[in-house]
Amino acid sequence: MNRKLIVRVLGAILAIEGLAMIPSFLISLYFRDGDTAALGYSILITIAVGAAMYLIPKSDKKSYLRLKEGFIIVALGWILMSAFGAIPYMLSGMFTHFDSAFFESVSGFTTTGASVFEGFENYMHGVVFWRATTHWIGGMGVLVLTLALLPKLTGRTAHLVKAESPGPSLSKLVPKTGQTAKILYRIYILLTLLEFIALLFCGLSPYDAAVHAFATAGTGGFSNYGSSVAAFDSVPVDIVITVFMFMFGINFALYYKFLIGERFKAFWRDEEFRTYFFIAVSFTLAITLFNLPYYESFFTSLRYSSFQLSSIISTTGFVTADYSRWPVASQFLIILAMFIGSCAGSTAGGIKVIRVKMLMKLSRRNVLAAGRPKKVDVIRIDKKAVDENIVSQVAQFAVMYIALVLIGGFLISLEGKYDIITNLTASLTCVSNVGPGFGSVGPVDNFVGYGVWGKSVLSLLMLFGRLELLPMFILFTRSAWHKY
Amino acid sequence: MRIIVIGAGKVGYTLAEHLTQEEHDVTVIDKNDDVIERCSGSLDVICIKGNGANAKVLLEAGVEKANIVIASTESDESNMLACLIAKRLGAQYTIARIRDPEFNESQTLLQNELGIDVAINPERATALEISRLLRYPFAGSIESFARGLVEMVEFRAQEKDAIVGIPMKDLASKVPHLPRILYAMVERNNSVIIPDGNFAILPGDKVFVSGDMVTITEFFRFLGRYSQKIRSVMLLGGGRISYYLSRLIVPMGIHVTLFELDSQKARRLSELLPRVDVIYGDGTDQDLLQEQGLSQVDAFVSLSNRDEENLMTALYASRSGVQKTIAKNSRMAYMDVLNDLGLDSVISPQVITSSTILRYVRARENSNGTHIERLYRLIDGNAEAIEFVARKGDPYIGIPLKDLNTRKGSLVSVIVHQGKIIIPFGKDHIEEGDHVIIVSRNLGISDLNEVLYR
Numbered sequence: 009m010n011r012k013l014i015v016r017v018l019g020a021i022l023a024i025e026g027l028a029m030i031p032s033f034l035i036s037l038y039f040r041d042g043d044t045a046a047l048g049y050s051i052l053i054t055i056a057v058g059a060a061m062y063l064i065p066k067s068d069k070k071s072y073l074r075l076k077e078g079f080i081i082v083a084l085g086w087i088l089m090s091a092f093g094a095i096p097y098m099l100s101g102m103f104t105h106f107d108s109a110f111f112e113s114v115s116g117f118t119t120t121g122a123s124v125f126e127g128f129e130n131y132m133h134g135v136v137f138w139r140a141t142t143h144w145i146g147g148m149g150v151l152v153l154t155l156a157l158l159p160k161l162t163g164r165t166a167h168l169v170k171a172e173s174p175g176p177s178l179s180k181l182v183p184k185t186g187q188t189a190k191i192l193y194r195i196y197i198l199l200t201l202l203e204f205i206a207l208l209f210c211g212l213s214p215y216d217a218a219v220h221a222f223a224t225a226g227t228g229g230f231s232n233y234g235s236s237v238a239a240f241d242s243v244p245v246d247i248v249i250t251v252f253m254f255m256f257g258i259n260f261a262l263y264y265k266f267l268i269g270e271r272f273k274a275f276w277r278d279e280e281f282r283t284y285f286f287i288a289v290s291f292t293l294a295i296t297l298f299n300l301p302y303y304e305s306f307f308t309s310l311r312y313s314s315f316q317l318s319s320i321i322s323t324t325g326f327v328t329a330d331y332s333r334w335p336v337a338s339q340f341l342i343i344l345a346m347f348i349g350s351c352a353g354s355t356a357g358g359i360k361v362i363r364v365k366m367l368m369k370l371s372r373r374n375v376l377a378a379g380r381p382k383k384v385d386v387i388r389i390d391k392k393a394v395d396e397n398i399v400s401q402v403a404q405f406a407v408m409y410i411a412l413v414l415i416g417g418f419l420i421s422l423e424g425k426y427d428i429i430t431n432l433t434a435s436l437t438c439v440s441n442v443g444p445g446f447g448s449v450g451p452v453d454n455f456v457g458y459g460v461w462g463k464s465v466l467s468l469l470m471l472f473g474r475l476e477l478l479p480m481f482i483l484f485t486r487s488a489w490h491k492y
Numbered sequence: 493m494r495i496i497v498i499g500a501g502k503v504g505y506t507l508a509e510h511l512t513q514e515e516h517d518v519t520v521i522d523k524n525d526d527v528i529e530r531c532s533g534s535l536d537v538i539c540i541k542g543n544g545a546n547a548k549v550l551l552e553a554g555v556e557k558a559n560i561v562i563a564s565t566e567s568d569e570s571n572m573l574a575c576l577i578a579k580r581l582g583a584q585y586t587i588a589r590i591r592d593p594e595f596n597e598s599q600t601l602l603q604n605e606l607g608i609d610v611a612i613n614p615e616r617a618t619a620l621e622i623s624r625l626l627r628y629p630f631a632g633s634i635e636s637f638a639r640g641l642v643e644m645v646e647f648r649a650q651e652k653d654a655i656v657g658i659p660m661k662d663l664a665s666k667v668p669h670l671p672r673i674l675y676a677m678v679e680r681n682n683s684v685i686i687p688d689g690n691f692a693i694l695p696g697d698k699v700f701v702s703g704d705m706v707t708i709t710e711f712f713r714f715l716g717r718y719s720q721k722i723r724s725v726m727l728l729g730g731g732r733i734s735y736y737l738s739r740l741i742v743p744m745g746i747h748v749t750l751f752e753l754d755s756q757k758a759r760r761l762s763e764l765l766p767r768v769d770v771i772y773g774d775g776t777d778q779d780l781l782q783e784q785g786l787s788q789v790d791a792f793v794s795l796s797n798r799d800e801e802n803l804m805t806a807l808y809a810s811r812s813g814v815q816k817t818i819a820k821n822s823r824m825a826y827m828d829v830l831n832d833l834g835l836d837s838v839i840s841p842q843v844i845t846s847s848t849i850l851r852y853v854r855a856r857e858n859s860n861g862t863h864i865e866r867l868y869r870l871i872d873g874n875a876e877a878i879e880f881v882a883r884k885g886d887p888y889i890g891i892p893l894k895d896l897n898t899r900k901g902s903l904v905s906v907i908v909h910q911g912k913i914i915i916p917f918g919k920d921h922i923e924e925g926d927h928v929i930i931v932s933r934n935l936g937i938s939d940l941n942e943v944l945y946r
Binding site: 167184 | 525
C-alpha cells in the first residue's frame, strides 16, 4: 500500500478543511460572542497538521493510485475530517464530551443534520456557522473540492471521485476529472447563492439566510433555531426552501446540460429525474390528502405536507410540522421516502432513485422470467441497456443497505434505550442522512438521549450511508490493510 | 484541444495517455466494454461505448466541437468511414490509421475524397524505422532532422570506450582526434540527464549524440564500433512490417531470408517478393535458424506477433554472433527490463505511430507560433527531440545563446543555418529561417519561445 501518497492526500483534505473554517472565524469576529479564539486555534491546528501531512512525505510523483487506495483515502479522509471538524465544538465549549462533538461533526459533514446539541437561539454565531459550513462541504464532497482546487494531486483521480460521489456509476461532465469537479462546484455555488438571495427577499437576516442556504444546499438540515424552519413561520420561506430542497436532490449533471444549452429538455429527457419528480409529486399529493383532517384547509395541508416530503426525500431534514402526529399512512410514506432518497450525482442520500428504478425493472424481469425463462430481457435506463454487472451491484447494494439499517438498529438497541420504532428509524435516518426519525428521535426531538455507544454507532452509520457503504466496509476488511 | 480517439487498442490507448499528459480534453470511443472499463479507470478521459463510425455516437462525443478526430481501430474501413462522418459533422482535422497496402495505392484519392487529413500506416512507419537502423547498425536508434542533414543516434557506452569517465569539458583536450559531435542526452537508471560540462559518461549509459551522418560515422569508427555494411538479414514473421521492410531493403542490395509459419502466407509472400528467400517453418526453432545460416547473417529482425518470441529469439541470435538484432515489442512496461537485458534496438509500432500522430497534434495546436517540423519521443517517451523553424520577429533571433535564458531540462542541440550544421556554443545565435533542434526532458513543448527567452 502506498502509505505516503495516502497521507499526502489526507493532508491536503485537512488543509482545505482548515481554510474552510476561515469564514466562520470572520463571522465570530463580527458577532463577538466568545468563540473567536476557539475557531482561531482550530484553524491553526487543522492547517498545521494538514500541511505537515501534505509536505513531509516525499512520495514519488509517478506513484500509482490503486482503486483500493482510492476507497481507503475516501473513508479515512471522511473520518479524519469529521474528527478535526469537531475541534471548534470542543474548544468553544459547545460540547464537553468528544463523542457528542464527533457525532455533531459527522452529522454535519454527512449532511444528516441529526443533532445532540440542545439548541437555543443566538448561540455562538461562529461555531453555528461552522456547523452549517460542514453541511455545504460534505454535500458535494470534500475530495471533489480537493480535486477542484488541486487537480494534479495524484494520477487516476477518477478513483477518488468514484468512491465519493453518490450513484451506481460515475458520469464525467468533461474529460478531465479536475475540470469536472470545478464545474460541479460552480453550479453548487450558483444554486446556493440563488437560494441565499431568495431567502433575503423573504426577509431573513443575512446570517439566517446563509445558514439555511448552506444547510439546504448540502441537504443537511441543521438550523440555528431549535424549532428548525418552523421558527420563521412564514409561507414564502417555506416555499423557497421546499423548492430548493427538491432542486438539490437533482443530479448536478442535468444543471450542466441545462446551462450548456439543452435548457429544460435536459431534465425531461432524464429517466431518473422523471421518476424523482413523479415520486415527489405523487407522495406530496397523497400525504396532503391523508392530512386533510389534521389541518384546517387544503392549502395549509399542502404547505406543510410538501415541505416535509421535500425535506425527507431530499434527505435534508428541516422541520415545519411534527409528522409523527400525522395519520399513519402519511408516516409510512415518509419512511418510504427516507429509503428512496433523491437522484444520483446530487448532494442527497438514500438508496437513490436510479437504483430504485433499476430494482423495480429487475423485479419485473424476474417475475416475467418465471413464466418465460428463455426470453432475453435487457434492463434499460434512458433507452440504453444497463450493464448486467451494474444491475447486480445495485441489487446487492439494496440488500446491504437494508441489512445495515437492521443491524444498526440492533446495535443501538444494545444500549437498552427507547423502543423498536425509535431505534430502527434512528438507524434508517442516519444511514440515509436524513436527520429526524420517529418516536423519541422524531422531528421535534433530538439524539441527545443516546449514550457514548449509541452515538458512536450512529456516527459510523452516517459515514456508511454518505459514502454509499463500500468505502467504509472496505476499511473493515483485512485485505485493505495488506501492503499488497 | 478537444480530441476524440476512436478505438483504444494499443495505439489508441498510448495516444490517449500521452494526449492527457499534455492537458488535452480527450474523449475515447470503443466498442468493447472491457476496454472502456480500463480507460475510464486509468486515464483522465471521458469514455463512450459505441461504434466510432456511427454519427449518433460521434455526436454524443461532441464531434462538432472537436479539433482533432483520430481513428485508430483495427479496421481500415471503419477508420475511413469514421473520419468521413466526423469531417461532415464538423470536426476540424481528421487522422486515420490505414494499414492495408491495397489502400496505400489510392491513398491520395481516398484522402481527398474522404476528408482524411493524415493517413498513417503503422507498419510502414515501423518498417522505415527498421530500415534506417539496418543502414547504420552501430546505432540503437536513429532520428533524422532537417531533411536528413542532422541525425540523432543512440548507443550504449561500454567500458573500453575512450570517452567514458571523462567530464565533458575535458573531452577535447584528453581524447585527441575525437570527432566533434554533441552529446545531447543520456539515460541512466531510467532517468534522463541533459549533460553539462562536469558530466561524465559511465559504462552502461544510453547516450544520444547528434551531428551530421559523416561526423557521426567517424565518431563510431573512432570508438571502434563501426562495422561492415549489412548485407544479409533474417526476418522472423511474415506480417505487414516484414513485407514493407523487404520492399525497402531489397533494393538496397541486402539479402533477405524470411521465416513464416503459415504455408499459404509463405506462398503468397514468395509471390509478392520474388527476390526474398521465404522459408516455411517456425523461426523460433533454433535448428532451423542455424540450418538457414543464422551465424553467417549480419542482422536479425524479429517481427512476429508475440513479444516474448521476438525478444527471446533476438537474444538467441545475438548469442549466436549476429552483430545487429532488432526486436519488435508492443508492451511498454517491458522496456525498462529490456534495457537491462542488453537488447539495444527494441522498437514498438505503437510508440512510432503515436509519436507521429502527436507531432501533428502539436503542430495543429500551435499554428500561430513557431512551426514544429519534427518531433521524436526518446527514452520510452520520457524525453523529446523537436525540430523548429525559427520565425521572423521572435525575440531570440540574432541574440547570442549565452545572453538568452534556456528552460531547465532543455538544450539547443543543433542549429542548421542555410544547410550548414552548427553545434552551438554560447556565442552562436539563431537567425530567421534556421532549423533549431531542441532536446528536452519537459514534454509538451510546442513553441521555441517556451525554451529560449530573454
